[in-house]
């Protein structure tokens with residue numbers, strides 16, 4: 001079992017904005033290989049890629065999970081989707097295809113509790129969603 005607390009300190013659910021690993025990347029306190037950035041969104045290569053292209057797309061605003069998206073956060077979600085299109089083009093997986101995934105809470109496989117989208121591509125992805 002992968003334990004977020006051990007693998008990614010600052011990823012845990014109760015982490016505040018100060019400690020949150022992805023907020024720290026937004027603030028430039030932790031290095032990341034940035035792929036795309038605009039006023040609302042940041043995209044960077046996953047540190048443990050599961051495919052030749054594996055990009056993490058996050059809102060710059062700290063939102064813990066998909067369940068924390070309300071009316072005030074819809075624009076951030078919209079910006080993440082637009083960023084996914086741009087990242088797919090930048091990484092040249094738009095034509096062949098790619099997958100976007102949002103894990104939510106423990107059984108959904110969420111380890112870092114700052115909303116993020118995985119964009120995966122560059123190989124034939126398995127059919128199952130497991």
Ligand code: AMP
Pocket residue numbers: 008021030032044045046047048049056102103109110111112113
């Ligand atoms: P999830 O299981 O959806 O919470 O996925 C969190 C993802 O964040 C994992 O795929 C990690 O490899 C990735 N991750 C954690 N820390 C970093 C980091 N510092 N830079 C890039 N990706 C990271």
Ligand code: ZN
Pocket residue numbers: 017020021022023024061062063113114
């Ligand atoms: Zn955060």
